[in-house]
Amino acid sequence: MREDGIETSTISGIPLRPLYTSEDLPGRAEEYPGQFPYTRGIHPSGYRGRLWTMRQFSGFATAEETNRRYKYLLANGQTGLSVAFDMPTLMGQDSDAPTSRGEVGHCGVAIDSLADMETLFDGIPLGEITTSMTINSPAAILLCMYIAVAEKQGVPASSLGGTLQNDILKEFIAQKEFIFPPAPSMRLVVDSIEYCAAEVPKWNTISISGYHIREAGSTAAQELAFTLADGMAYVDACLERGMHIDDFASRLSFFFDAHIDFFEEIAKFRAARRIWARWMRERYGAQQERSWKLRFHTQTAGVSLTAQQPELNIARTAIEALAAVLGGTQSLHTNAMDEVLALPTDKAARLALRTQQLLAYETGVANTIDPLGGSYFIEALTDEMERQAEAYFKRIDEIGGVIPAIEVGFFQREIADAAFRYQQELEQKRRLVVGVNEFTVDDEPPIDILRIDPRLESEQSERVRQVRRKRDQAKCAGALNGLRKAAAGTDNLMPHILDAVRAYATEGEIMHAMIEVFGTYTETAVV
Amino acid sequence: MPTAVRPVRIVVAKVGLDGHDRGVKVVARALRDAGYEVIYTGLRQTPEMVVDAALQEDAQVVGLSIHSGAHMTLFPAVVDELKRRKATDIVVFGGGIIPDDDIAALKKRGVAEIFTPGTPLQEIVDWLRKRFPDEKTPQR
Amino acid sequence: MGWWWFSDTTSPYAGWASNDLSDPGLLKKFRSGDVRALARAITLVERRDPSVRDLEAALRTQAGAPGVAGFTGAPGTGKSTLVDAVVALLRQKQRSVAVLATDPNSPFTGGAILGDRIRMQRHALDTKVFIRSMGARGHLGGLSLATREAIRLLGAFGFDEVILETVGVGQSELEVAAVADTTVVVLTPNLGDSVQMIKAGILEIADVFVVNKADIDGHLRVIAELRAMLNLSPRRGWKAPIIATVATRQDGVEQLWEAVLAHRRHLETTGRAKELAEKRLRDETAEVAAELARQRARQALEEDPRLAERLLEDGTPYRTAEEILNRSANR
Numbered sequence: 001m002r003e004d005g006i007e008t009s010t011i012s013g014i015p016l017r018p019l020y021t022s023e024d025l026p027g028r029a030e031e032y033p034g035q036f037p038y039t040r041g042i043h044p045s046g047y048r049g050r051l052w053t054m055r056q057f058s059g060f061a062t063a064e065e066t067n068r069r070y071k072y073l074l075a076n077g078q079t080g081l082s083v084a085f086d087m088p089t090l091m092g093q094d095s096d097a098p099t100s101r102g103e104v105g106h107c108g109v110a111i112d113s114l115a116d117m118e119t120l121f122d123g124i125p126l127g128e129i130t131t132s133m134t135i136n137s138p139a140a141i142l143l144c145m146y147i148a149v150a151e152k153q154g155v156p157a158s159s160l161g162g163t164l165q166n167d168i169l170k171e172f173i174a175q176k177e178f179i180f181p182p183a184p185s186m187r188l189v190v191d192s193i194e195y196c197a198a199e200v201p202k203w204n205t206i207s208i209s210g211y212h213i214r215e216a217g218s219t220a221a222q223e224l225a226f227t228l229a230d231g232m233a234y235v236d237a238c239l240e241r242g243m244h245i246d247d248f249a250s251r252l253s254f255f256f257d258a259h260i261d262f263f264e265e266i267a268k269f270r271a272a273r274r275i276w277a278r279w280m281r282e283r284y285g286a287q288q289e290r291s292w293k294l295r296f297h298t299q300t301a302g303v304s305l306t307a308q309q310p311e312l313n314i315a316r317t318a319i320e321a322l323a324a325v326l327g328g329t330q331s332l333h334t335n336a337m338d339e340v341l342a343l344p345t346d347k348a349a350r351l352a353l354r355t356q357q358l359l360a361y362e363t364g365v366a367n368t369i370d371p372l373g374g375s376y377f378i379e380a381l382t383d384e385m386e387r388q389a390e391a392y393f394k395r396i397d398e399i400g401g402v403i404p405a406i407e408v409g410f411f412q413r414e415i416a417d418a419a420f421r422y423q424q425e426l427e428q429k430r431r432l433v434v435g436v437n438e439f440t441v442d443d444e445p446p447i448d449i450l451r452i453d454p455r456l457e458s459e460q461s462e463r464v465r466q467v468r469r470k471r472d473q474a475k476c477a478g479a480l481n482g483l484r485k486a487a488a489g490t491d492n493l494m495p496h497i498l499d500a501v502r503a504y505a506t507e508g509e510i511m512h513a514m515i516e517v518f519g520t521y522t523e524t525a526v527v
Numbered sequence: 528m529p530t531a532v533r534p535v536r537i538v539v540a541k542v543g544l545d546g547h548d549r550g551v552k553v554v555a556r557a558l559r560d561a562g563y564e565v566i567y568t569g570l571r572q573t574p575e576m577v578v579d580a581a582l583q584e585d586a587q588v589v590g591l592s593i594h595s596g597a598h599m600t601l602f603p604a605v606v607d608e609l610k611r612r613k614a615t616d617i618v619v620f621g622g623g624i625i626p627d628d629d630i631a632a633l634k635k636r637g638v639a640e641i642f643t644p645g646t647p648l649q650e651i652v653d654w655l656r657k658r659f660p661d662e663k664t665p666q667r
Numbered sequence: 668m669g670w671w672w673f674s675d676t677t678s679p680y681a682g683w684a685s686n687d688l689s690d691p692g693l694l695k696k697f698r699s700g701d702v703r704a705l706a707r708a709i710t711l712v713e714r715r716d717p718s719v720r721d722l723e724a725a726l727r728t729q730a731g732a733p734g735v736a737g738f739t740g741a742p743g744t745g746k747s748t749l750v751d752a753v754v755a756l757l758r759q760k761q762r763s764v765a766v767l768a769t770d771p772n773s774p775f776t777g778g779a780i781l782g783d784r785i786r787m788q789r790h791a792l793d794t795k796v797f798i799r800s801m802g803a804r805g806h807l808g809g810l811s812l813a814t815r816e817a818i819r820l821l822g823a824f825g826f827d828e829v830i831l832e833t834v835g836v837g838q839s840e841l842e843v844a845a846v847a848d849t850t851v852v853v854l855t856p857n858l859g860d861s862v863q864m865i866k867a868g869i870l871e872i873a874d875v876f877v878v879n880k881a882d883i884d885g886h887l888r889v890i891a892e893l894r895a896m897l898n899l900s901p902r903r904g905w906k907a908p909i910i911a912t913v914a915t916r917q918d919g920v921e922q923l924w925e926a927v928l929a930h931r932r933h934l935e936t937t938g939r940a941k942e943l944a945e946k947r948l949r950d951e952t953a954e955v956a957a958e959l960a961r962q963r964a965r966q967a968l969e970e971d972p973r974l975a976e977r978l979l980e981d982g983t984p985y986r987t988a989e990e991i992l993n994r995s996a997n998r
Binding site for chain 1: 543546599
C-alpha cells in the first residue's frame with residue numbers, strides 16, 4: 001500500500017514491487033515474434049505487415065435500420081461487419097414471446113426468422129465482406145440463417161468469411177445466456193465446428209471469450225485461465241468427436257477484455273499466446289504452426305466506464321486500447337463513452353473509432369513489434385500471469401474439468417469473490433475511480449442518449465406473426481420434426497437446423513424443438 | 528462482534544433477459560454483511576415470479592436489477608403486480624444502467640429508489656436502514 | 668454484547684417490536700387462504716414470536732396432516748433439482764406441495780443469502796406450490812422447533828405434502844430426520860470418494876437413498892458400495908432402498924416417490940408412525956420448555972440486578988438457574 005493508503009497491487013490484486021531488475025529475469029533465452037511460443041506476437045512483422053482490424057460492434061432496433069447503418073459503414077470503408085443482437089434473439093426467443101416484452105431491439109437488432117436476416121443483409125454482398133456475429137446459445141441457428149441468405153444471393157458457403165462467438169462455456173461461467181444444459185450445448189458447438197470444417201472452411205467457428213468473464217468481475221488471471229481452460233475443453237470435445245487437431249485448431253479464435261490496469265493487461269495478452277502455443281504443441285500434439293498461434297480480438301472494458309463524468313471514458317478507452325495494441329491484438333473494438341448509459345449515439349461511436357485511428361496513425365506505437373518485450377517488469381508480470389493460470393488449470397483438473405467445475409459453481413464463486421473484493425476496495429477508497437469515489441462533481445449535465453422507439457416491439461412482433469402465417473406450414477413442420485428426431489439421435493444438427501431455417505421456422509420455434517429434447521439448464525446458486 | 532440481525536427480508540431478483548449478475552451479487556453480499564436476510568431468486572425472473580417470491584418469503588423489500596434496457600417495462604410491471612396482489616407495502620428498489628430521466632419516471636410509477644452503477648454499497652445499506660430502522664418492523 | 672435478542676426488551680426474541688409483526692387480522696386472513704398470511708405466520712415462527720402461540724392454538728383444530736419428506740445431501744448432489752422434480756411429479760398427481768428450504772450454512776448471527784428457490788422457479792406461478800427459504804438465524808435450539816411449527820402451519824393451510832430440503836452439513840441432516848417422516852439422503856457419483864461422503868450417522872437416518880446424476884460414470888459403483896454398507900447394518904424391519912435418478916430428466920423420480928410412499932406405509936403398518944408422532948410431541952415439548960426456560964432466565968437476570976450480581980459473585984449458574992425456575996414455577 002502506498003503512503004496515501006492506495007493499493008499498489010494490480011487491479012487484480014497481484015502484489016507489485018517498486019522496481020524490477022535483471023534479477024527478475026535470470027537466464028532468459030531470446031524470443032522473437034512469429035516464433036514459438038509467440039509471447040512477442042504471432043506475426044514476424046508485427047503491425048508493419050498489417051494493422052489490427054478496427055471492428056466496431058453495432059446493431060440496434062430492426063433489421064431494416066441496422067441494414068442502413070451497415071451500408072453507411074461499408075460505404076465509408078469498413079470491410080467487416082459485427083452484428084449485435086437484442087436480448088430475445090440472444091436468448092433464442094421470438095419478439096412476440098411474453099418474456100420479450102420491453103427488450104425487443106434494445107441491445108441490438110431483433111432477428112426472428114430468415115426473413116429478418118434477409119432484410120439485415122439486403123444489398124450487402126456476403127461474398128465480399130466478413131461478418132462477426134455475437135451470439136451463443138442459438139449460434140447455430142443464426143449461422144444457418146447467414147448461410148441461407150448467402151444461398152439466396154448465390155454465394156456458396158465455402159466462400160463465406162466471418163466469426164461466430166458460439167462460446168457457450170463462458171455463458172455458463174459468466175454471462176449466463178445459457179439455455180440448454182452443458183452437454184447438449186457442447187454438442188451444438190462441436191456440430192457447428194465439424195460442419196464448418198467441411199462446408200464453411202473460412203469461417204471462424206468460435207470466439208473463445210474472456211471478455212464476459214472479466215466483465216463479470218474476474219481478475220486478469222482468472223480471465224486468462226478460465227478462457228484458455230474453455231478453449232482446451234472445446235479442443236477435447238472436438239477430438240472426442242473424432243476430428244484431427246490440425247483440422248480445426250486454426251479456426252479457434254479468442255476474445256479478451258482490455259481493462260484499465262495497463263501493464264497487467266499487456267502481460268495477460270502475452271501470457272495467453274505463450275500458454276496456448278505450449279498446450280497446443282506439447283499436450284495436443286498439433287503439428288502445424290498455425291494451430292499453435294492464439295489469435296484474438298479485444299474489446300476495451302465496458303465495466304471500467306463510468307456514468308459519472310462520462311467524457312472521462314474516452315481517456316480510459318484510449319489507454320485500454322493502447323494496452324491491446326501493445327499486447328498484439330488482431331482486432332479491436334473501442335467502447336463509446338456513453339455505452340455505460342445506453343446504446344452509443346453516432347457521435348460517441350465515431351469518437352470511439354477515431355481513438356483507434358489515432359493510435360494507429362498518430363502515436364507511432366505500431367511501428368515496433370512488441371515494444372515492451374524485454375522489460376524486466378513486463379516479462380516478470382507475464383511469467384506471473386502464466387504461473388497463476390497454470391495453478392488454475394490444476395484446480396479445474398482436480399474438480400474433473402470445466403463442465404463439472406461449472407456445475408459445482410467453482411468459476412462463479414471465484415468471480416463473485418473477486419468482484420466483491422474489488423468493490424470493497426472501492427468502498428474503503430483503497431482504490432480510486434476518478435469521478436466515482438473521488439474527484440466527483442455535484443451537478444452532472446445529462447448527455448444525449450439514443451432511445452429505442454417502443455412502437456418497434458409491436459411492429460416486430462407483427463412481422464414475425466406474418467412470417468408464421470405466410471410460410472409453407474407443412475414444410476416448416478416437417479423440418480422442425482426432422483430436427484427434433486435428429487436431436488434425439490447423434491446426427492450433426494447443422495443440416496437439420498438449416499432446413500428449418502430455409503422453411504422460415506422462427507428462431508423461437510427452432511430453439512423450442514431442441515428444448516423439447518435437451519431440456520433447459522438452471523445454474524447452481526452461487527452468490 | 529457479529530453484526531446485528533435486521534428484521535427485514537429482502538428478495539433480490541434479476542428481471543429481464545440479460546444475465547449480467549455481477550452487480551446484483553455484489554449488492555446481495557453487501558446486504559447480507561449488513562445483517563439482512565437476502566433471498567436471491569436468480570436470473571430472468573418475470574414480474575409475476577418476483578412478486579410470488581416476495582409474498583411467499585414474507586419479504587418487506589424487493590430489489591431488482593436489470594442491464595438490458597427493459598427497466599421502463601419491467602420495474603413498473605413489478606409495482607403493478609404488487610398492487611394486484613394487494614401488497615403495496617412491499618418496497619421496491621432497483622439498480623442497473625438507468626438514465627436520469629427514466630429514474631424520475633420510475634419513481635413516479637412507484638419504485639422507491641434507483642441505484643445506478645458506481646453507487647457505494649454503503650449508500651444502499653444506509654437507505655434501507657433509514658427506511659427500516661432497527662428495533663422496528665416495517666409499517667404495514 | 669450487541670446481539671439483538673439480548674437487548675433491553677422484555678422478550679429475549681423481541682429485539683425488534685414483535686407486536687408490529689403480528690397482525691390482529693392474521694388468523695382470519697390465514698383461514699381465508701391468503702398466502703401472505705401464511706408467509707407472515709412462518710416468519711413469526713422463525714423469529715420465535717410469542718404471538719404465534721395463539722395462532723397455533725387457534726389453528727390446531729383445522730390442522731391437516733401433511734406427509735413430510737426430508738431431503739438432504741452434500742452440496743453439488745443436485746438435491747434442489749431433485750426436489751424440483753419431485754414437486755413436478757406431485758403436481759401431476761394433483762397434490763399440493765410446500766417446500767421448506769433451510770440453509771444451515773447461513774450464519775447464526777448476521778445476515779444470510781438464501782438461494783434455494785432458484786432451482787424451483789418453474790413452479791413459481793403455481794398456487795398449489797409454496798416455497799419458503801429459512802435461514803439458521805434466531806434458532807437457538809437449531810432448526811427443528813421452528814420447522815415443526817412451520818409444518819403445522821402448512822398443514823393447517825391445506826398443503827398435502829411438505830418437503831424439507833437442507834444441505835447435509837453439520838447437524839442439519841439429523842434435524843431433518845428428527846422432523847420428517849421419511850428422510851431421503853441424496854448422493855452422486857461425481858463428488859470424489861463416495862464412501863467418505865457417507866458420514867457416520869447417515870445410515871441411521873436414511874429411509875431412502877438416492878443416487879442422483881445416474882447418467883455419469885461411477886454410479887453403479889456408488890450403488891454397489893452403498894448396498895454393501897446397508898447389508899452390514901439392517902435397521903428395524905426397514906431396508907432403505909437405493910433409487911437411481913437423473914433429476915434433470917425426471918428419470919427415476921416416480922420410483923423415488925414410490926419408495927417414499929412405501930416407507931410411509933411401513934411406518935403406518937408397523938405402528939411406528941404413532942410411536943414417532945408421540946416421541947416428537949414429547950421432544951417438542953421438551954424443546955419448548957427449554958426455550959421458555961431460557962427466556963425466563965434471561966428476563967430474570969435482566970430484571971433482577973441483585974440476582975445478576977450474586978451470580979457474578981459466586982459464579983454458580985446451576986444454583987441461580989434452579990432458583991429462577993422455582994420462582995417461575997411459583998408465579
